[in-house]
Amino acid sequence: MPPFSRGFHGRPRRPDVDPSRVPPGQYVVEDFPVLSAGPTPRADLATWSFSIQGAVDACVSWTREELNALPQETLTVDIHCVTKWTKLDTTWTGVSLDTLLEGVSTEAEYVSVWADGGYTTNLPLEDLSDGKAWIVHSFDGEPLERAHGGPARLLVPHLYFWKSAKWVRGLTLTVEDEPGFWEAAGYNNYGDPWREQRYWGD
Amino acid sequence: MRLTDAQVLDGNAAAGLLAEIFGGAEMTGAVRGCGSCGQEHAVGKHRLYRGAGLVLRCPGCGDVALVVVERGAQREVRMSGRWVLSVPV
Amino acid sequence: MAEIAPARAVRAPLIWRTATVVELVDETAHARTLVLDVPAWPGHVAGQHVDVRLTAEDGYVAERSYSIASAPEEARVALTVERIDDGEVSPYLAGDLVVGDQFEVRGPVGGHFTWRTTDGGPLLLVAGGAGLVPLMAMVRHRAAVGSHVDTRLLVSAREITAVLYREELERLGSARDGLSITYTLTRAVPERWDGFARRVDGPMLEAVGPAASSHPRAFVCGPTPFVEAVADALVELGHAASDVHTERFGPTGG
Numbered sequence: 212m213p214p215f216s217r218g219f220h221g222r223p224r225r226p227d228v229d230p231s232r233v234p235p236g237q238y239v240v241e242d243f244p245v246l247s248a249g250p251t252p253r254a255d256l257a258t259w260s261f262s263i264q265g266a267v268d269a270c271v272s273w274t275r276e277e278l279n280a281l282p283q284e285t286l287t288v289d290i291h292c293v294t295k296w297t298k299l300d301t302t303w304t305g306v307s308l309d310t311l312l313e314g315v316s317t318e319a320e321y322v323s324v325w326a327d328g329g330y331t332t333n334l335p336l337e338d339l340s341d342g343k344a345w346i347v348h349s350f351d352g353e354p355l356e357r358a359h360g361g362p363a364r365l366l367v368p369h370l371y372f373w374k375s376a377k378w379v380r381g382l383t384l385t386v387e388d389e390p391g392f393w394e395a396a397g398y399n400n401y402g403d404p405w406r407e408q409r410y411w412g413d
Numbered sequence: 414m415r416l417t418d419a420q421v422l423d424g425n426a427a428a429g430l431l432a433e434i435f436g437g438a439e440m441t442g443a444v445r446g447c448g449s450c451g452q453e454h455a456v457g458k459h460r461l462y463r464g465a466g467l468v469l470r471c472p473g474c475g476d477v478a479l480v481v482v483e484r485g486a487q488r489e490v491r492m493s494g495r496w497v498l499s500v501p502v
Numbered sequence: 503m504a505e506i507a508p509a510r511a512v513r514a515p516l517i518w519r520t521a522t523v524v525e526l527v528d529e530t531a532h533a534r535t536l537v538l539d540v541p542a543w544p545g546h547v548a549g550q551h552v553d554v555r556l557t558a559e560d561g562y563v564a565e566r567s568y569s570i571a572s573a574p575e576e577a578r579v580a581l582t583v584e585r586i587d588d589g590e591v592s593p594y595l596a597g598d599l600v601v602g603d604q605f606e607v608r609g610p611v612g613g614h615f616t617w618r619t620t621d622g623g624p625l626l627l628v629a630g631g632a633g634l635v636p637l638m639a640m641v642r643h644r645a646a647v648g649s650h651v652d653t654r655l656l657v658s659a660r661e662i663t664a665v666l667y668r669e670e671l672e673r674l675g676s677a678r679d680g681l682s683i684t685y686t687l688t689r690a691v692p693e694r695w696d697g698f699a700r701r702v703d704g705p706m707l708e709a710v711g712p713a714a715s716s717h718p719r720a721f722v723c724g725p726t727p728f729v730e731a732v733a734d735a736l737v738e739l740g741h742a743a744s745d746v747h748t749e750r751f752g753p754t755g756g
Contacts, residue, residue, distance in 0.1 A: 219605075221558050429567065
């Protein structure tokens with residue numbers, strides 16, 4: 212047991228938290244840490260698009276204008292990072308994956324998410340459906356900052372936050388499950404914070 | 414005044430962790446030949462990122478050179494490219 | 503007092519040791535030096551750093567790295583920490599910490615950004631803000647050994663009150679032993695200022711010298727954009743890239 216440092220508390224913590232909102236092993240923080248596997252990409256907004264492709268009958272894609280023309284949702288959720296911080300009541304605005312997947316015909320059961328800068332992650336298609344995932348462009352009513360994934364990121368709050376890919380550009384639907392960046396580096400293939408599925412094999 | 418979340422730092426900031434992993438070796442001078450762009454760079458010059466784990470990238474092309482993931486009592490290290498290490502006996 | 507181990511002690515076992523704060527020195531309004539007692543400290547080389555680990559009572563752990571400010575010849579290890587307002591660790595180390603408190607250190611680490619007087623010169627040291635810390639260890643080492651190696655120190659800071667070790671630098675710079683110190687302030691200059699008043703650039707580096715043709719060793723330390731701009735400028739002046747050693751700090755300390 213390492214010696215503890217008197218008076219050191221770490222990140223500002225939120226007092227009076229309902230423990231049932233905090234997955235095992237997590238700390239609740241007030242700030243919003245910025246973590247990244249690589250440099251922050253700078254999107255060319257004029258040519259930016261989000262697309263769904265792969266094992267689909269027809270590829271679809273949206274420009275920012277087209278995405279903004281779709282039904283928007285504002286939602287408040289708790290987010291959980293595998294590095295142990297949890298942030299409660301985060302508010303996002305964007306388009307539900309249900310809206311985007313509407314009309315996408317596929318036999319595929321898995322999704323590879325890809326982003327500017329080369330980051331990838333993977334999850335079952337069913338984890339993107341039925342009100343579980345969004346492509347979000349705003350945080351707390353303001354356009355999403357670049358460091359936090361702007362212009363748009365995937366939001367899948369029921370899984371560890373590495374699945375909510377920053378700088379998202381598209382989904383590739385796949386028949387086989389393909390581990391993404393952190394999954395291939397030793398993290399869990401699924402990542403359920405409530406079952407503390409942090410690492411591969413948990 | 415050094416390591417922070419996701420700030421672009423270099424391999425020097427990971428010297429302690431790498432020395433611990435590689436048995437006390439002074440790693441910042443180790444040279445890695447990139448499998449992607451072919452350039453050779455000292456570990457100390459690689460770009461360091463902190464995500465769910467520590468990532469070192471080739472300063473020439475951004476190729477991932479090393480990833481360290483801490484999982485409790487174990488530490489998993491994945492390396493790519495041609496590394497030349499000098500490790501004390 | 504423990505005997506200082508020889509300078510080449512980078513191969514000592516790299517373990518976490520418990521450091522005890524024995525003295526605190528306020529350097530500026532935002533920075534403080536922590537003088538530490540570290541049992542079985544193997545000694546260090548100027549330019550190296552330590553990893554610092556803080557464990558809260560509930561088990562929460564935070565790690566940061568800090569450059570060693572003290573010369574290898576000094577009896578105690580000293581770190582200088584700049585307090586960043588929203589930081590997690592620096593407000594504690596440069597604020598709440600008192601003499602007698604403890605935390606863990608691992609080190610010394612870093613072989614690429616080091617200098618011993620036996621490495622020779624001439625030497626060009628370029629510091630951006632808190633990047634002065636490891637370069638100060640080099641300057642202090644040089645003074646402790648009584649070296650007269652041609653050394654040019656260029657310190658960039660926002661304003662004069664933000665310059666670390668100001669009085670000590672004035673004293674060392676007036677010793678006429680081959681050390682020259684130049685300042686550049688980027689935000690506010692005092693009245694009757696005779697230093698530079700802009701960001702470090704090629705013409706300034708050329709004026710400070712030494713010339714690229716004398717193949718000086720250059721050590722550049724500070725925030726990442728600063729280090730990259732200065733390193734690029736030095737290479738453009740003709741310095742070999744292999745002679746330019748860099749250490750990037752995060753833009754905010756945390």
